[in-house]
Amino acid sequence: MNNYKVTVFTPAYNREGTLPRLFECLKAQTYKNFEWIIIDDGSSDNTEEICKTFLAEKTTFKIIYKYQTNCGKHIATNVAAKLASGDFFITLDSDDTCKPEALEILLAEWEKLNENQKKLYKGISCRTCDIDGRLNGNSLPSYYLDCTDLDLRFKYKITGELWGMTRMDVINEFPYPEIQGLHFYPENIHWNEVGRKYLTRFIDVPLRYYINDQENSLTRKSNSAEKETFFMREHFINDCWDYFKYDRKYFIKNIIGLSRDGLFCGKKFGEIIKIPNTFFKKLLTFSLFPIGWLLYKK
Numbered sequence: 001m002n003n004y005k006v007t008v009f010t011p012a013y014n015r016e017g018t019l020p021r022l023f024e025c026l027k028a029q030t031y032k033n034f035e036w037i038i039i040d041d042g043s044s045d046n047t048e049e050i051c052k053t054f055l056a057e058k059t060t061f062k063i064i065y066k067y068q069t070n071c072g073k074h075i076a077t078n079v080a081a082k083l084a085s086g087d088f089f090i091t092l093d094s095d096d097t098c099k100p101e102a103l104e105i106l107l108a109e110w111e112k113l114n115e116n117q118k119k120l121y122k123g124i125s126c127r128t129c130d131i132d133g134r135l136n137g138n139s140l141p142s143y144y145l146d147c148t149d150l151d152l153r154f155k156y157k158i159t160g161e162l163w164g165m166t167r168m169d170v171i172n173e174f175p176y177p178e179i180q181g182l183h184f185y186p187e188n189i190h191w192n193e194v195g196r197k198y199l200t201r202f203i204d205v206p207l208r209y210y211i212n213d214q215e216n217s218l219t220r221k222s223n224s225a226e227k228e229t230f231f232m233r234e235h236f237i238n239d240c241w242d243y244f245k246y247d248r249k250y251f252i253k254n255i256i257g258l259s260r261d262g263l264f265c266g267k268k269f270g271e272i273i274k275i276p277n278t279f280f281k282k283l284l285t286f287s288l289f290p291i292g293w294l295l296y297k298k
Contacts, residue, residue, distance in 0.1 A: 004110075006034035006103055006165065007086030011076040015094040016046040018211075022097055023054050026061065031103035035062040037080045042070030074176035074185035081171050088123060088165040095211055098163075102126075102207040106165045109144070109203055121146075122198035125164030129206035136160040140204040148195035149188075152202060154246035163208040170198060179231075186232040192240060226264035233258045238277045255284050259292025 008026065012019060019038075026036055038054075040047050051065040064083055068076065081089065090106075092098060099105075109124045128136045137160015145156065152158045174194050176185050233254040244251045255276075262272040269289065276282045 003033055004087040004107055005085065006031070006088045006090060006107070007037060007080070007084035007168065008034055008090050008092050008103075009037045009039070009077065009080040009084070010092055010094050011039050011041055011073045011080075012043060012047055012051075012094040013041040013070065014043045014045045014047060016043075016050045018095045019047065019050050019054075021211075022092065022094060025097040025100075026092075027059060028100040029103050030101050031107060032060045034103060035064065035084070035086060037064045037083055038066070039076035039080050040065065040067040041072070041076050042068065070183070072183035072185070074182075074187075074190075075178060078175050078178070081168075081175065084168060084171075087168055089168050089171045090165045092163075092208070096208060097211065098208045103165075105203075105205065105207060109201060110165075113201065120199050121167075122170045122194055122200055123164055123166040125162045125200050125202050126208065127204060127206040128161045128163050128208045128210055131209050131211055133206070135206055136210065140202060143204050145202045145204075146199055147202070148199060149191045150195055150240060150243055152200075154243040154250075158202075161210070162202065164200070166194075170194060182227060182231075184228050186228055186235070188232060189235045192235070226261040229257065230261040230265050233261060234275055237281060238275075241278075241281070252284070252288070255281070256288050256292045256295070258285060259289045260295040263293065263296040 010019075010022065026034075038051055040051065048065075048067060051063075054063050055065060066079065066083065068079060077091065088107075088110075090103070106124045106126065110118070113121060127140075130136065138158060140158060141156065145152070145158075147156065152162075174190065176190060179185065236251065236254045237258060241251070258275065259272055262275070272289070273282055273285055276285050
């Protein structure tokens with residue numbers, strides 16, 4: 001296997017209680033050629049002090065710590081990408097861990113692709129599980145599946161969260177948009193856009209653990225939830241309608257949700273109707289607007 005360098009990125013907001021667990025997880029990795037970038041997203045607890053203890057400890061991997069005012073995970077990702085020196089970029093949230101062989105397996109799976117395939121794929125993604133090993137979502141139809149993120153969700157009906165590594169040049173090619181007042185940019189939009197250009201090899205192996213505890217929060221919650229989901233609904237309606245045939249119910253829900261969240265965001269009926277980019281979708285939005293209005297009122 002080639003001696004790739006991997007960048008592991010962790011966004012953190014008030015994570016003094018969970019970062020030590022993640023630190024121990026990274027020290028246990030069987031693959032050693034990686035760096036760890038922690039972007040502190042405006043913490044008010046002892047996150048910075050905890051990270052300084054990591055920096056003081058002798059480790060086999062480089063640690064980079066950077067503080068920013070609270071801007072959200074998507075901005076922290078862009079900052080980390082500018083600091084990164086790896087060939088691959090992996091986001092490992094501060095409330096999660098992964099198996100000791102996780103990085104090694106992801107890289108080994110990448111090496112199974114030939115050189116021509118590597119140009120077409122953004123990276124390798126695996127399954128996640130809870131701390132007891134229960135798979136999050138349903139299984140792939142085979143050990144691995146080569147497709148886009150949209151195909152995985154709509155054509156193959158795979159549910160559950162996935163996790164993996166992405167080529168660094170692809171990360172730099174698709175930075176997150178920095179939208180004023182938005183603390184969380186929906187990751188589905190980002191990866192769907194990447195997936196329009198690149199394939200992913202998905203493997204049916206759980207390598208990442210998600211842990212539900214009282215600390216479980218990636219970054220500060222904001223009151224912009226409706227604004228965030230509004231962006232996501234607009235994306236699926238205008239950019240992903242070619243998948244409507246695979247899950248009509250899902251897209252109809254987004255049509256209704258567009259009205260509900262649009263009203264929460266202060267948009268008027270006339271503004272909402274103009275958002276869908278075809279006459280048919282505008283007609284659907286017009287017809288289903290009363291349902292969205294009722295949900296908004298509730």
